[in-house]
Structures are given as structure tokens and as C-alpha cells.
Amino acid sequence: MTTADRPRLHLNAFLMSTGHHEASWRLPESDPYASTDIGHYRELARIAERGKLDSVFLADSPVLMGDPGRRPAGKLEPTVLLAALAGATERIGLIATASTSYNEPYNLARRFASLDHLSGGRAGWNIVTTAGADAARNFGLDDTPPHRERYARAAEFVDVSAELWDSWADDAVVADKERGVHADPARVRRVEHLGPYFRVEGALNVPRPPQGHPLLVQAGSSEDGKDFAARYAEAVFTAQQTLQEAVAFYQDVKRRALRLGRDPGTVKILPGIVPVIGDTEAEARDLDAELDRLIVPEYARRQLARTLRLDESALDLDAELPEGLPEEDEIEGAKSRYTLIVELARREHLTVRQLIGRLGGGRGHRTFAGTPVQIADTIEDWFGRGAADGFNVMPAVLPSGLTAFVDRVVPVLQERGLFRTEYEGTTLREHYGLARPANRFFDAPPAPLPGAGADRPA
């Protein structure tokens, strides 16, 4: 196999204010006002594009998360922020998180269609169901709807969105100036959706997006989440602490997709990694230790107690987690993250203080501290062993950690033939090697297999 034929991995830059480490804003180099500074995000997107990364990605939840003292808690809304970044970049994909529990399909499908148009086909939607009573209480609810119900609504939400994106044929706009016909009304179709959660009757008021549908991404790793991913997702963001767990997750999701009749290659599995990069191993470890030293343990303990549904007083900083924690199936929301944290603490016999340190960098995502070559080695290892189709790169510190990744890790991966040296396409789907979806209403169905349907009337 030549270098050119090797399968390529996918890399997204997961952007978050001054970095994914909760204490990153306290470093001398960090601008603590970066989270609302468009100039900061513009710089990050351009660095990522210089590295030929597949996309920039923004997480989101419609709620003020955690203690505003702890870390930059204010966040610009992702579809709006990415629309602004579309103009600052040319090729890189733009993936925004948006909630199916607290939006209406007509509005959200339209915003993503708009983002796809104005970016020339670079939009992706990370579909989340939004756990947590705090978010629910911003939308008139007492608490978050049950996990299963949130996923049922999410599935219907995506179905309706797809119908809306397909409500215009690709060739609906005929622009016949002579006859005075702008779009062919026969090529624009009203959606007639009536389901348990939504009723939508009109056509979208945006022509079909350049990508057909924006790329669909999903980030839940619970049982419901994996089923949802297998059915809808084209990329899955996941938190995996060990190679073994990552391989199991990878195979699980691909198998579920296959059972639903999908080509497993059309579901890209992308674990999050938090690279902490140094010229030497010691330098990387020092940066990692410096960041952990800057964590205020009281904030982190409060957050951990909330995640574990415990009273803060039950967590002794210098002891292991208490016994008798609830099982995952007793938990509503962020189920898989809950299990990951408890298992990590138990497996490595971590004290609460140590656990806080491990979570401070990536909130459950795997932190790799090392030299550029060591980080490239780990990426290659996970990729080669079938644990990942690529990675969601979560620099501990921004912009410096992204700069280091792009300028020092990416070239190693490129030399090894594992990563593109130039964009080959212009759309996010092309970066991911995914086909443009057919239009369910207007495109001809694929030709039947020879002999198939012979007994059906014509």
C-alpha cells in the first residue's frame, strides 16, 4: 500500500475560549475575555485551517453552566459564531452544537441550511438532547424530560429537518427570466409531517443546502445515544479513556449501523483527545502539572458532586469516591460520562483531588502529554488499531495548544501519510469522504438490482 492509498484520519479542532483545561484562563498568556472575542475565534479558525483540519467544532448548551467564578462561562451561540467564522475561512468545516429539546425544527433546520449556504457547504450539526434541570428551567420546564423521551424527540426532530432540507429539489430554482418563473412550484414540496412531538406543514423557505443536508454529528454514548448515532450520525464525538474501551465503542457503533443497513464507513468515530505538547516529555508534563496546580479544587469538587448526584460534603478531597453510587440506568442525562468518571476513579484508585486533576483538562476526554512525535504515535496507534477514524482535538490551552498541534503534530501525521496535506474538496462532506445525500422527494430512487421487483406490477 503506497502512502497515497492509506486511509486518512479526520481531525477537528474543538474550540473553547482559552482552552479545554478549566484553569487555562489563569495562565499568563491567556486572554480571560477571549470567550466573547470574535478576533480570538477568528484566529483559532485560521490556525485550524492552516493545518488542513476537517472542521472547527463548538459545543453548546442553552444554560449558564457551572460556577461563573470557575472559568469563562459566557459563550456566543454557535450557529451565529460559525456564520461569522465562515467569512474568515475558506475551506474548513463548521460544526455547531444545537439542542433538539429546546428548539423548533423549522427554525433550526433553516439556520443550518443558511449556514451551509453562506459557507459554501461547510456546515455540520452536532445533535444533542441537552441534559440537566438547569437548562429545562430556562424553557418553562421543571426538569429535563426522561432520557428516552429526549432521544425520541431528537429522532423525530432530525426526520423533520431532513424533510425540510429536501423540500426543495436541487434544481427547483429555474430562474427563467423570460417566462417570469423563478422557482418551479412543482419542484418545491410542502412537508406534511405529523408526529408525536412535531407538526410541520410547510416547505422550508431556504433552497436545498449545498451539501444536501448539513453533516450530522452526534455526541451521546449511552445505549440510546449509540442507537441514535447508528441511525443518523455521520460523525460521532465520544469520550474514551482507554484504547480497549475505544475499540469496543468503535465496533459497537459500527455494528449497530451495519444492522440498520448502513455502510459502517459512513459513520466516523472521533474520540476527543486533549494534547498537552512540549519539546520534551518533561516540558509537556510540567505544563500539565502547572495547569492542574491552577485548578481551584472547591469549584471542581462542587461540579463533581453535581455530576455524581452527591452532596459536596460526601467528597473528601484526599479520599477515593464513596461507595454506593447509583448505577448508570438510574441517571437521567450525560449517562455515559457519569459511568466513565466513576470507572476511571475506581480503576486507578484515584482520590477526589486526583480525579479532579484528571477531569480538569478534558472533562473526561483522554489527555495526552508528550512531544509532538509521541502524540502522533498515539494518534497513529489508536487509528491503526481500529479505535478511531480520527479525533476531536481539544487543546488544553488556546490558541497556543492549537498552534502547537497544527505546526508540530500535523506535519508528522502528514509525513506518515495519515493526514491530508491539502484540502481535496470544498465541502465538509468532501473532507469526511461522505456522499451528498439524495433528495428523498425529488431524486430518482437507485436502480433496482437485476431481477428485483419482477413480481411487482410496473
Place this chain on the structure above:
Amino acid sequence: MTTADRPRLHLNAFLMSTGHHEASWRLPESDPYASTDIGHYRELARIAERGKLDSVFLADSPVLMGDPGRRPAGKLEPTVLLAALAGATERIGLIATASTSYNEPYNLARRFASLDHLSGGRAGWNIVTTAGADAARNFGLDDTPPHRERYARAAEFVDVSAELWDSWADDAVVADKERGVHADPARVRRVEHLGPYFRVEGALNVPRPPQGHPLLVQAGSSEDGKDFAARYAEAVFTAQQTLQEAVAFYQDVKRRALRLGRDPGTVKILPGIVPVIGDTEAEARDLDAELDRLIVPEYARRQLARTLRLDESALDLDAELPEGLPEEDEIEGAKSRYTLIVELARREHLTVRQLIGRLGGGRGHRTFAGTPVQIADTIEDWFGRGAADGFNVMPAVLPSGLTAFVDRVVPVLQERGLFRTEYEGTTLREHYGLARPANRFFDAPPAPLPGAGADRPA
């Protein structure tokens, strides 16, 4: 009074695909795909900024409006589109229309706060309640809620939004790296709103916007609409066909504002005008006639029948409107536009065909065809006689009509001292000469008048 002291008028560029005339896309110069082309909108925004206009403005409704054959019906969602335009411009305001009937306050307040942050304080929100059963049916409703109920919801929506924008003190982010305190939790306040339409309990997850609140704009001219404008609006977009009606409307809204204790100068009244500009009067009239010739009367008659709640067959192209049309108070939605159309037809004894021609350019807004000086004269006349604080400029053809306005009408207004020759501030509020609103939760109340409150305990 010197030129420098003269009151200045305000001018917005109301952008719409190939122009406000419904047949503009059929002109040889027009790009019929412009409505989804970010390059087209970027060019328009830059032309408007070159002319030092106060803002660009985008109308919106979450529905596919009218017949897609008739004119470009696809529209990018305005908050997303304006976020993209923020990066292509530096000073000009960015006003997006968004519906209070089909959004949630937490989401929408956040998007406008985000747009304000990323544009450096240039966001405005044109608050609409969205008439029409077609829109309702995209959101699970059979029909549009009653007019009064839509306005009650709109009022509560804006109240909650203002609380959300004020949920962070301006100085909440202290960024104390030494102590590890990013924002002072005592300067971030949960909203505790419980009303007939909304319950919202959290703080916004975006710090207070640069303008405090985005500029609030309103465009309804019914009785409910004028009351709403008097209470909330800082700019009112309105359709007025005659100087006399415009003066009456102007005085009416200012009087209502005064009765509510507001300084009437803080409510800017901005009628829409459709300038059709020629080197000579004849040239302007020819362009106007050419556009009207390109209208397909069948489309327009169907739309007029819908607006008038009539069967299409009731409208004879070569006769006047039939007798016995309903009164405004029997109409739900777009009330004032309904009355304007009926009165225009009756006053001028127009046939349906003539009425269609008059509406084709600006959908009820006043069309002025003439030379640059004639158009400047009319603007000065309306401004000077107290009919307007400025205008929402709706070029019949885009970009050429905006270019003509900016390059040929604006200089005349500038020479006369009626319009700025350079931006004096950086925010939309500064362009409009409006103060940044105090924070209802964190700012000190204004000092009491001498002697006031002396009998109250300290």
C-alpha cells in the same frame, strides 16, 4: 442654526435579494440566485457602509411566503446572515427581524447578545409577532394566535429578554487570575421570570452585550402595534403612502411614548421608501415602468386576493376592488397593511391591475421615482415636516438601486447637512443617538429629585 447643529436623519438599507420590486430578478442585470449568495449580501452591506448608513436591515418570517415562481422566495435566516456580514463591515448597524411567536426568549435573547458581541455593538432586533396561518402551521398550530394575544406574548418576550441581557452586570467578569475568580458570582443574577407565556429561571450564558441591549425595532402599525412601539421600540419601521398620514402616525406614536413617560426623541420613526433613481425624471419613470411591465399579474392577483381574504375570481384585473371588504378589526394579522392597501385603491380609484403595479415595488411602501435631487427633496420635505426621523430605504433593484442611492442621493443630503459624512460612534445605538440602557439589576438607580422620597425610610 449652523449646518452642524441641524438634526440629522437616519437611513437604513433594507436588503432583499435582487431588490424590493417583485420583478427585479427578471432584469438583465440581476442575478436570480442572489438571495442565497453571501457575496451579494456582502457587497450590499459594504455599499451601505460606504454611504455611512445607520444600518442594514433584513425582514423575515419563518415560512415560505407566496408563490416560489413569482420571485426569489428562499431567504437566509437573518441572525446568521448578519453574523456573516459583521465580519465584512466595521461600523454599520445590523438589524435582524425575528418572531416572538415562534421563538423562545432564552435562545433568541442569546443569539442577539451573541450578534452584538461579535459585531462590537451593532445588533438590532426588529420585533415581529408573525401573522398568517401558513407560519403557524410550521410550528404545530392550526392558525395564528389572535392579534392581541400575539402582542401580549411579544411584550412578555421582550421583558424576559431584557432581564436576560441584564443578568450579568457590565463588570461581572473580573478575570482575577491570581485568586482564580473569572466572574464575580454576585454580579451574575438568575432571572426568576414567571408569566402567562414564559417561565425562565436561569441567567443568560452570555455576558451583557456591548450595547447593553441590542437596539429594539418594531414594525407593526396597528393599534396594538403602536402601543407596543410606544412602550418598547427605539425605532419604528412603518409603511406610509402620504405625507399627511405619515405626520399623523409620527405624532400618534410619539404621543403614546410621551404618555408612558418616555422621551419621544428616543423613538425614531422610519417610514419605508422605494427610491427609483434616474438621471432625469423620464429615465426614472422608464425604469419604474419597465419593472411594472415585468410583473406577472396572475401571481400578484393571487397574493392580493390572499391579503384581502377574497377568492381570486373576485378580482377583475381591469376593475376596481369589489365592495363589501371586511373592516380592519375583522382582520387578524398585518392589519395596518390591509387598511393601507384598501385605502390606496379607493382613494385613487385604481383598477386591480394598477393597484398591483403600485404594490409591486414596495408592497405598500411609498415609491419615489425621480432624479437624485428630487428624491433628496422629498426626504428633506418629509423629515422637515415631522413625518419621519429618517427612512428605511428599500431599493427597487439591488445592488444598482442601493449604489445609486449611496453615490447620488446621500451626497446631496450630506451637502445639505442632513446626514452624517462620517460615523461618529462605533455602535448602532450611537448611530441613532440613543443612550446605552442601564442595567435594571446592577446599576444604581438615577438619583432622586431634590426632596423626593424624604418621607420614606432610608
